[in-house]
Amino acid sequence: MIPTIIIAISIILDGVLSNFLPYTVNALSLFTPMLTVVSIFIIYPFYTKKEKYYYLTAIITGIIYDLFYTNMLFYNAVIFLILAIITKYINKNFEVNYLNIIIQILVIISSYEIINACIIVVFNLVPMSFYRLFYKISHSLLLNIIYSEILLLILNKLPKKYKKININ
Numbered sequence: 533m534i535p536t537i538i539i540a541i542s543i544i545l546d547g548v549l550s551n552f553l554p555y556t557v558n559a560l561s562l563f564t565p566m567l568t569v570v571s572i573f574i575i576y577p578f579y580t581k582k583e584k585y586y587y588l589t590a591i592i593t594g595i596i597y598d599l600f601y602t603n604m605l606f607y608n609a610v611i612f613l614i615l616a617i618i619t620k621y622i623n624k625n626f627e628v629n630y631l632n633i634i635i636q637i638l639v640i641i642s643s644y645e646i647i648n649a650c651i652i653v654v655f656n657l658v659p660m661s662f663y664r665l666f667y668k669i670s671h672s673l674l675l676n677i678i679y680s681e682i683l684l685l686i687l688n689k690l691p692k693k694y695k696k697i698n699i700n
Contacts, residue, residue, distance in 0.1 A: 534690070535575035538683065539593050542571035547600065549675075564672040566641055568597055570680045572612055573640045574687070576619045577628075583620065590616035611647050618643050630681065637680050638673060645669045 549565040579586030594609030622636050649665045
């Protein structure tokens, strides 16, 4: 239930914040929301023994995200599945603490943007350069790191019955 609530809030906040923050190619805000991508990363501990359900949750979240925001069915579903696989690797090999979460969110956001850039380059959708890719990554980190830390603080305050994340 908690992962569903986190994803629902993240999808809604993505839409609300993208309406209030500038998001054009040359005017990215320092607060570019990618909260749904962050939520895919944060909910992994709730599925540690049920990884099939985690991957299914990532795919369904991607489909919902596509229906609401991109109009490209299965585009983000595939990308979110890839991010779920990366998340599994990160969580299996690295300790969970507040500092590592910042680095891990950097990896997840960078992975999302690099996958998007590769697709854009392969299909020649718009001109893409390393500068533009770095610009997009750097301008989406601040808000998303703050969001992930707030989520972790909230999850850390949950009763032990619901708590799945142990932060050192």
